Amino acid sequence: GEETSTAEAETDNASNTVIEAKNLRASSGVSDKHFWHRGFFQPLMDRVEEETDNQITFDAFTAGELVGLGTEYDALRQGSIDVALTFMAPYDPQRFPYTEVVMLPLLESDANIAATAMVNMMKSDREVQDGKTYYDLEFGDKGLVAFANPPTEPYVISTTDHTFDSVSDFNQQIRIRTASRVHEILASKLGITSLSMPITDAYDALSRNALDGLFYNVPDWIAMGFDELINHTIEGANLGHFVGHTVMTEETWESLAPEVQELFATASEEIIFDGAALAMSETELNVENNIEKGGEFTHLNDLPAEVNQHLTEAMVDTWFDWIDNLEGQGIAGKEMAMLWRDMLVEAGAELPQEILDIN
Amino acid sequence: MEDKLQKVIKIHEVLKVSGVYVSGIAVIGMMLLIVTDVVLRNVFSSPISGTYEIVQYYLMPLAIFPALAFTYSSGVLPRLSEVVEKLPKKFNQVNRILIYVIEMVIFTFLTIYGWKFAMSGLADQMAIPVSGNLIPLYPIYFLVPIGFALVLMEVLLANAKKLQEKRTQKLEEAKS
Amino acid sequence: MFESIVITVVLLLFLYLLVMGQFISSLLLTVGMIGIYLLGGLPLLDGFIQSEPFNRVASYSLTTIPLYILMAQFILQAGIIKDLYNLVFRISRGKQGVLGVLTVFIGGLLGGVSGSGTATSAALGQIAVPELKRRGYPDGLAGTLAAVSGSLSAIIPPSVILILYGVVAQISIGQLFAASMIPGILLMISFSLITIVYLRIYSNKMEAPATYEKDDDTPISRYVIVVLAGFFIVGSIFGGIYTGTFTPTEAGAVGAFISLIVAAVLGKVNKAFFIKSIFETTKVTVMAMFIVVGASLFGRFISLSLIPRKIIDLLGPLLDYPVLLIIIIMVFYFFLFMFIEGVAVILMTVPIISPLLAAINVDPLWFGILLAIVCTIGMITPPVGISVYAVGGVSGISIEKLFRTSTVFAIIASIIVIGLLILFPELVTWLPSQMN
Ligand code: NA
Ligand code: NA
Numbered sequence: 019g020e021e022t023s024t025a026e027a028e029t030d031n032a033s034n035t036v037i038e039a040k041n042l043r044a045s046s047g048v049s050d051k052h053f054w055h056r057g058f059f060q061p062l063m064d065r066v067e068e069e070t071d072n073q074i075t076f077d078a079f080t081a082g083e084l085v086g087l088g089t090e091y092d093a094l095r096q097g098s099i100d101v102a103l104t105f106m107a108p109y110d111p112q113r114f115p116y117t118e119v120v121m122l123p124l125l126e127s128d129a130n131i132a133a134t135a136m137v138n139m140m141k142s143d144r145e146v147q148d149g150k151t152y153y154d155l156e157f158g159d160k161g162l163v164a165f166a167n168p169p170t171e172p173y174v175i176s177t178t179d180h181t182f183d184s185v186s187d188f189n190q191q192i193r194i195r196t197a198s199r200v201h202e203i204l205a206s207k208l209g210i211t212s213l214s215m216p217i218t219d220a221y222d223a224l225s226r227n228a229l230d231g232l233f234y235n236v237p238d239w240i241a242m243g244f245d246e247l248i249n250h251t252i253e254g255a256n257l258g259h260f261v262g263h264t265v266m267t268e269e270t271w272e273s274l275a276p277e278v279q280e281l282f283a284t285a286s287e288e289i290i291f292d293g294a295a296l297a298m299s300e301t302e303l304n305v306e307n308n309i310e311k312g313g314e315f316t317h318l319n320d321l322p323a324e325v326n327q328h329l330t331e332a333m334v335d336t337w338f339d340w341i342d343n344l345e346g347q348g349i350a351g352k353e354m355a356m357l358w359r360d361m362l363v364e365a366g367a368e369l370p371q372e373i374l375d376i377n
Numbered sequence: 378m379e380d381k382l383q384k385v386i387k388i389h390e391v392l393k394v395s396g397v398y399v400s401g402i403a404v405i406g407m408m409l410l411i412v413t414d415v416v417l418r419n420v421f422s423s424p425i426s427g428t429y430e431i432v433q434y435y436l437m438p439l440a441i442f443p444a445l446a447f448t449y450s451s452g453v454l455p456r457l458s459e460v461v462e463k464l465p466k467k468f469n470q471v472n473r474i475l476i477y478v479i480e481m482v483i484f485t486f487l488t489i490y491g492w493k494f495a496m497s498g499l500a501d502q503m504a505i506p507v508s509g510n511l512i513p514l515y516p517i518y519f520l521v522p523i524g525f526a527l528v529l530m531e532v533l534l535a536n537a538k539k540l541q542e543k544r545t546q547k548l549e550e551a552k553s
Numbered sequence: 554m555f556e557s558i559v560i561t562v563v564l565l566l567f568l569y570l571l572v573m574g575q576f577i578s579s580l581l582l583t584v585g586m587i588g589i590y591l592l593g594g595l596p597l598l599d600g601f602i603q604s605e606p607f608n609r610v611a612s613y614s615l616t617t618i619p620l621y622i623l624m625a626q627f628i629l630q631a632g633i634i635k636d637l638y639n640l641v642f643r644i645s646r647g648k649q650g651v652l653g654v655l656t657v658f659i660g661g662l663l664g665g666v667s668g669s670g671t672a673t674s675a676a677l678g679q680i681a682v683p684e685l686k687r688r689g690y691p692d693g694l695a696g697t698l699a700a701v702s703g704s705l706s707a708i709i710p711p712s713v714i715l716i717l718y719g720v721v722a723q724i725s726i727g728q729l730f731a732a733s734m735i736p737g738i739l740l741m742i743s744f745s746l747i748t749i750v751y752l753r754i755y756s757n758k759m760e761a762p763a764t765y766e767k768d769d770d771t772p773i774s775r776y777v778i779v780v781l782a783g784f785f786i787v788g789s790i791f792g793g794i795y796t797g798t799f800t801p802t803e804a805g806a807v808g809a810f811i812s813l814i815v816a817a818v819l820g821k822v823n824k825a826f827f828i829k830s831i832f833e834t835t836k837v838t839v840m841a842m843f844i845v846v847g848a849s850l851f852g853r854f855i856s857l858s859l860i861p862r863k864i865i866d867l868l869g870p871l872l873d874y875p876v877l878l879i880i881i882i883m884v885f886y887f888f889l890f891m892f893i894e895g896v897a898v899i900l901m902t903v904p905i906i907s908p909l910l911a912a913i914n915v916d917p918l919w920f921g922i923l924l925a926i927v928c929t930i931g932m933i934t935p936p937v938g939i940s941v942y943a944v945g946g947v948s949g950i951s952i953e954k955l956f957r958t959s960t961v962f963a964i965i966a967s968i969i970v971i972g973l974l975i976l977f978p979e980l981v982t983w984l985p986s987q988m989n
Contacts, residue, residue, distance in 0.1 A: 397831065415807060436616075448843065456574045457574055483583050
């Protein structure tokens, strides 16, 4: 929105602060029913509008109505939108190689732990490469201002009929939908076949046995109808979180008054935890719903020892493969992995010992 | 002058038809790749990794953009025609010129901005992850400005040809 | 206010250039670009015009367009369809109504394997229209039959529209698919009945089929082969999808490949076969995608103008009159689908209309099916009826001629089917309730 006019905002402390009225065009690639929208985007926009007495307003476009999911970076740079609500760095590892780190698998964590780790990583002054922090490398250097969205709940392995009772149950016959480079590496370490397909094709493929299962986060199940189809899920083997960011260009950001900037930053860092809490409550909802429909959950520790070991080894190997992959391109994969690991541990997550030993 | 125009028209025709072959081969390639993937997946449990990405990011643009100009000139693009046929001739002429100008402007825009799109892809070294590796995507971006530039050529040449025909017609009328 | 003026100007320009005969694809690009420019100037236009063509084309789901058209080409050039229509014509002893119903039936069947009405309409435009015309169908009716039968793909599962609605409204796609079965069949029946009535009315105006006798000396063995080939193609596609060998999106590729094999077995494959197939497939595919890109840019303009939201906001005060509200909403959608392509309409309206529906306790499943029907109908009504354009493009029949007939089909079928669904919501809800 380019309509701007100057108006006086009535502030509580009556300090005659003048906030330039501004309407921002914001775009999200997920539905307004999605937990990201209900738990974070909408509350964030509402709070900014409210606390600026509607001097800052948003025209929000959802479900990719204006800009397709994953194309937000170009849309921001080209000026089609002012705010990208679903800025998906992990989809674009060529230009944003570092954020993918959050998809690396671990043992125990949840959306809240990941949110804490992510908020801290955004602010961390630890140098990752060439004397720059994660935030500089991924956003600052590109002229972007970013705030972490609530991470998803852990990704888990779910299948329709197949169960993993022995190591030989992990074989090329088993077709799993994956949606990221990290999960493709993990699938190959596990010895199963990874397939890429639109998530909207996955229901059909699962229901007709063209697909045996998927790596996905539980709160998104009902929306895609997967709760009806998934019969077996392994918990406790957390295949990583997915995280997006809410991003503006520096130019847009600088056009906001310092108090608005302050307000936006504070609001996002508070509401991220509400969003994480919502995601977690929807995990419970989905799990109950799935169990009602005949779904089973098995914890990693209750699996046969050899299966447990196979899974854990694949998860650990994925870290090292990812690190080697990035280092091979001259990117500080190891430093990045250690940074994320430390942020996770500090926030209360559990990781395999081999990962804790990296230094 | 006329010779030159003929030469340009000839080169343009060759490019246009080559575009169709590129597109056609991309469609056949899409069919073969997906079928091979389905067979390998079902019979040997080893799909071709990256089929989805290759089809979406490479074969689809290859199937569409190179053949834009040929399609534009083939008469297959739908439009309403009955009203125009019933209108007075003079009015129609004005409208035809108006539409020509509009077509020229929009395809000029699409070409220029398509070029900008491709150049920024080049600057970013745009690449996509395919089964764990990053594969360059930016060369495909150049299909966009090339495709629209050929359409623009088609619009311009169709105009030039018409003008030329009119001129020869007038010349012959003057002779007789 | 400013947006209302812009949208009025742009729509008037749209109608003017439409009537003046600009290509539909160029027209959509033109008004889309002008509209975005008027709303936000060059900086706003810059972004959309740069990315839209590539982002729209680079889509896995849209592969069904080239691949179904390729399949249609292979089947067509193998001569299977021609013989099949001949056979049915002979069996029905020259009753033309049977051929029309056959076309609707083939459309419904193709709808069961294709998610996109555009792809199926273009395919039917190629395979069915020449056969219907050869047997005395007037141009307008032959083309309309292809367009309406093809548009059925938008509602008979799998359906891109329903998948998208499911994602946006967060309802199970499986339930939507089950719910759309009966309404899809109702649409097929309506289209068939309208065809028969049409033929009654026009029976005296129709030319006697000239080719009827000549085709009579086709040997029976040829018919046997053709019927087997037809069953083989349809059987493998359905079999493959329902056993999970491949997904409906992949079915386009597999169907094309099987048709190629059948054509080879029938001895039709040579260099000319390939060249013809390549040229025809490319032309029709690019034509459809040209319109899709244009419609998408135009849709961006409508989104940016925020007009659909403002109109829906105006409906708020009618919350006390739910039936009236539903009817107004459907009329509103009817107009939206008239001008804008289906996918774009769903993305720009469902998020804003769903709170309204929740407030009057409308079942989102039932509403989604109603929406899919209106969308299907929208594909065959002027001014933007993408199924009609596809058929017009491949058959060369004038768009106006097609719209005159297709609009009658659209109005009658929507009154019958939507009326039935409002009176008997169980037609939608019964099948999904049997699912678990
Ligand atoms: Na369908
Ligand atoms: Na329409």
